[in-house]
Amino acid sequence: MHTFTATTEPQIDIDDVARLVTPDGERIADPDLERWIADVDTAMLQSLYRDMVLVRRVDTEGVALQRQGQLGLWAPCQGQEATQVGTARGFRADDFVFPSYREIGVQHVRGAKPEDFVLAWRGESHSTYNPYDINTASPQIIIGAQSLHAVGYAMGIQRDGTDQVAAAYFGDGASSQGDVNEAMVFASSFRAPVIFVCTNNQWAISEPVTVQAKFPIAGRAPGFGIPSMRVDGNDVLACLAAMRWAADIARRGGGPAFIEAVTYRMGPHTTSDDPTRYRDKEEVERWRHRDPIARVEALLRKMDAFDDAFAAQVGADADALGAEVRAAALGAVTRPAIEVFDDVYAEPHTGLTEQRAWYGSYLDGFDTEAA
Amino acid sequence: MHTFTATTEPQIDIDDVARLVTPDGERIADPDLERWIADVDTAMLQSLYRDMVLVRRVDTEGVALQRQGQLGLWAPCQGQEATQVGTARGFRADDFVFPSYREIGVQHVRGAKPEDFVLAWRGESHSTYNPYDINTASPQIIIGAQSLHAVGYAMGIQRDGTDQVAAAYFGDGASSQGDVNEAMVFASSFRAPVIFVCTNNQWAISEPVTVQAKFPIAGRAPGFGIPSMRVDGNDVLACLAAMRWAADIARRGGGPAFIEAVTYRMGPHTTSDDPTRYRDKEEVERWRHRDPIARVEALLRKMDAFDDAFAAQVGADADALGAEVRAAALGAVTRPAIEVFDDVYAEPHTGLTEQRAWYGSYLDGFDTEAA
Amino acid sequence: MTKLTMAKSINEALRRGMADDPKVLIMGEDIGKLGGVFRVTDGLQTEFGAQRVIDTPLAEAGIMGTAVGLAFRGYRPVVEIQFDGFVYPAFDQIVCQVAKLHYRTRGNVKMPITIRIPWAGGVGAAEHHSESPEAYFVHTSGLRVVAVSNPQDAYVMLRQAIASDDPVVYFEPKRLYHSKGEVDLDADLADAPPMGVARVAREGSDVTILTYGAQVPVAMDAATAAEDDGVSIEVIDLRSISPVDYRTVTASVRKTGRVVVTHEAAREAGVGAELIASVTERCFNHLEAAPARVTGHDIPYPPAKLEKHHVPDLDRILDAVDRVLDRPNSMSGVSL
Amino acid sequence: MTKLTMAKSINEALRRGMADDPKVLIMGEDIGKLGGVFRVTDGLQTEFGAQRVIDTPLAEAGIMGTAVGLAFRGYRPVVEIQFDGFVYPAFDQIVCQVAKLHYRTRGNVKMPITIRIPWAGGVGAAEHHSESPEAYFVHTSGLRVVAVSNPQDAYVMLRQAIASDDPVVYFEPKRLYHSKGEVDLDADLADAPPMGVARVAREGSDVTILTYGAQVPVAMDAATAAEDDGVSIEVIDLRSISPVDYRTVTASVRKTGRVVVTHEAAREAGVGAELIASVTERCFNHLEAAPARVTGHDIPYPPAKLEKHHVPDLDRILDAVDRVLDRPNSMSGVSL
């Protein structure tokens, strides 16, 4: 037979995913994932839980700060904590990650500091942390562009002969972009150690995933020669396992791997968005019962590893982080006007030097007038 | 199982294709293709043969004209006649086809006139025929761009409620372009009646297909939900059958279909190219034994349908066409200079009207000086 | 006449454009149920259905390339690019296909595509959401480029763009979406000034300000302020920035002899450069002073908190007015 | 000194750039075994291996985007775009990433990428193979843009571009690939004029011609022809078109008071517009006549048989020289 037909029906079953913990918090076995989490003990599970709670707290704080006019915009990640924390915990510190604007949890796991979550959304700067400090690029806004950056970075890893990996995070909407598909072509052609994480949160602003794909997005990668996995994105254990599976392929010289994490954007696209215009409350409610944090709490309780002291400690940590985030926003100091000219070029530039000098004297003119 | 692995080994077997006639001209049965050529009788087979011979003759003439300085460039299609003629014969006249620069055979089947093959390569105009006369767009030079045009055209067909189809031809190299992948996304999302024909002639200028794809290109489409077929591109019957299979899906409202025709570019990329720099003679020789025209001749002989009279008639037809093509090139008259300003806009344009008037008077100045 | 916001007047132009011609359809990201991120297409999918108001996959090259195919088939697509900074993935299709197909096919294939671009800054947005890419399109032969500054023009010019058999890039300033103005929805379009004609937004005799889009109200404010200072400024709203209506422009410059151009886009090889070069070529002997540009700096659009130091404001325009009048200004004594 | 074609001098610059710095690598379509469609990368893959001379899949966005990733990792990619007309699929990555990443990351991430573009017309090529897209990049803040006109500059400036920590778009005129000139391959690059400095290609006192790339030899021929006519022309080869060396330019214009700009690209919002606007701003009181532009028409690049009516030639330059000297010319009596 030389015909290829789509192997799955044109309908996307959100339960047709690899999974280790059911929505009710029951630990189940999965043939693909099991071996990758053999070492995960109670402490580790608790720490995954803690990360998710912290991320949700940062997110809640971000929304609140935006409502209070402290931030220009915020892109909530509520509902996606397991995808972000679970996969990101699968990296080594020396791997390099290219996130998109919604990957608050990834940034948190990579080591972002409180101010890093808010200063860009406040409009103080286009990005915050130095990417080399936490081996994580500034969050990308141009949909899909970072997928190629990750492949290029991975090509650099190959040339350096190390066993690091690079990774790109992008959404279900992004999967339609030419860049993302070219990234798969290049990654496959060069067998680059790169991991693609497609966060299928069911929506690209107001467009349901079915506008982008009538078949599972994970089903695209194999056509490019890239092994892929469709995982329950609300199951933090499964997400961790999926990333370990993928990173292992890449690290061992097996080339790229692809993860589709099936999850849900519980909030609006951003604080500017009004999802009541385009989606049903019922859908949101259905997904509320699949909450990624509640799921781990249920599992921990079944394991007798969730007591009041633990809950209180995590709550206190989250409060502390939330307070720090808030303080960072409120305490932000806008840079002097003249700094708009900084860092356009790495080396001196005659044209800009002249414009900068002129603008400086123009601004000085106001001081003089005022004086 | 929720993992997807590439179903084929990372190596591309050129004989792993749907086929109806072996390289030796033996008619074999193929489960996927058989029903689509039930009506093909001897006369039809002879006419397919004739088309291929004519196309090869146009191609030979084009190369010769270029060598003689009559054309600026030529992109030979030798070796690809079966792919082009076979698939193009599967269309209806009211279907609409978007070819690339090498689709001489497609243009021939669609009704291009002798001058249409040479005037653009001669530099007289960017394109020749009126696309609406033969329902075929001007050959596209920007790699892959036309794939999206075909999808858009097909979306128009859907809105008009007819059972026409649109088709795009592009190469193995083109399969890497973002546009081609976006075309698959849009076609699948809208279930547009469009057929993608990827002519895998093993080379994109100097790059072997393995730079673009380590796995069969036809294997990509199903990931987008598009049924595909990998067909022997040197088997004109199989190519015809493949197009009928694809067009039937599209016409019946089944959405897009994808054909990968596995063939070989026997000549250089263009007359400017020197393939001895990058590929082995042996490979070319191996493919010479798979010649698409000799194959049909052998089959016709086995069927006792290839006699001297037939051969002579086809040869004479080819000679006549070749002579017309040559005459069209030699007889071409370059347009007046001022026509560079024609057709930039459909409606009057103040800026260009002014530039045109100035240039006219500038040119007139020379006449005056000369007089 | 009806009082409408600019967003609503664009919405009306789309509605009536579609009602009048079944070949008109609109396509873009989130334009259906959501009605666009700026609500400009609000209600249109309900009214005209998903076949004519098409939510596309998230891929700008795909949107533009399929619009080209629809135009081949005789449709007249109106494409929405969600924000100015997201037009670049479509750049190849715009430059090599939309702009060139009519020329390539010697007039056989028309490209009556309208490309709507919510445009420019001053709205406190994130990176890539405040760009002014108009010069790229002005430099591209085969396109027409317009920029609107008020609800009435927004309405009429969009209808004209849709009716044009040429591709038109239509820039709509985001920060004016909610500004209101009188719009005559029922006027005969044949009576309206053609898309290519500039408008003298304010008459004056000392200095000509050439501008377009969201800088028009800023220039008007500057003119008002200058009046108190005894300076009479003529403000020309170009409306069409390719081609430019040089009849109107040169008439003004011949009168005033002094020119200030203002736009938000970066200065280098921007539309202002073209305007000054053309004005100098056409009116050299009438110029009393070097024309002055007031533009964004030659920097990427800065973070929101700093954008007011990038987008030209009233003070920077007045400073340039002082420059062309040879009065003390920020460049006094500066030798370039 | 060695006599080399421009193609060979670029090849040498790549070779030595790679030999000097293991982080330099080159990537593009057909640059390996074939040595590029113009043979500019001939022999480099044999010498440096397929890890450093990378034949990429056929996708320009992919090439540019992976180059960005390699730069993130500390590499210094030199990207070849096969022909000028094929740079547009990479436009988004160039404008939004290559040009902006240093600014976005406040200097933390450098983009030392060189983008080589075989460029412009006059070679009888098919559609899309003769484009002059330089103004798009000049208008893009964050990029440096250079255009070379002779083998020596081609060699030195490519080495400088590769060594620069900023992204540089490097235009190489196709029709000069086979022109020969003396090249000093062993000169200390530190002694060479910096990339941003213009060159007075010929001194003169009556008229200044500003140009770059393949128009430089045309302008030189025009200057020679004008000499017979008693007109002394100064020709400035700008070399860097962003930023422009206005020190050299204004010094010349202050001397001659008359300016002609010539380039192949379309006129509207082209580099010539910027040059005239800037020269007018900087030298208004020294100008004796309106500066004149000699450019491609505002049309898509025409078919090869007609290109000589599009690309400015000696006659059109001399006509413009007559214009700025107020001698009879094609515009005499034309009122704009």
Ligand SMILES: Cc1ncc(C[n+]2csc(CCOP(=O)(O)OP(=O)(O)O)c2C)c(N)n1
């Ligand atoms: C090239 C480009 N086009 C459009 C946008 C506008 N935009 C921002 S987010 C978004 C939806 C993205 O959806 P998805 O990829 O699923 O990610 P999610 O927001 O769900 O995390 C769109 C259309 C953009 N940022 N970049």
Ligand SMILES: Cc1ncc(C[n+]2csc(CCOP(=O)(O)OP(=O)(O)O)c2C)c(N)n1
């Ligand atoms: C966007 C773009 N990039 C590069 C080129 C230059 N180019 C012309 S043909 C070609 C190879 C195309 O290979 P393939 O798609 O396999 O088609 P084939 O030539 O084999 O028919 C290349 C790189 C182009 N025309 N357009």
Ligand SMILES: [Mg+2]
């Ligand atoms: Mg999404």
Ligand SMILES: [Mg+2]
């Ligand atoms: Mg090929």
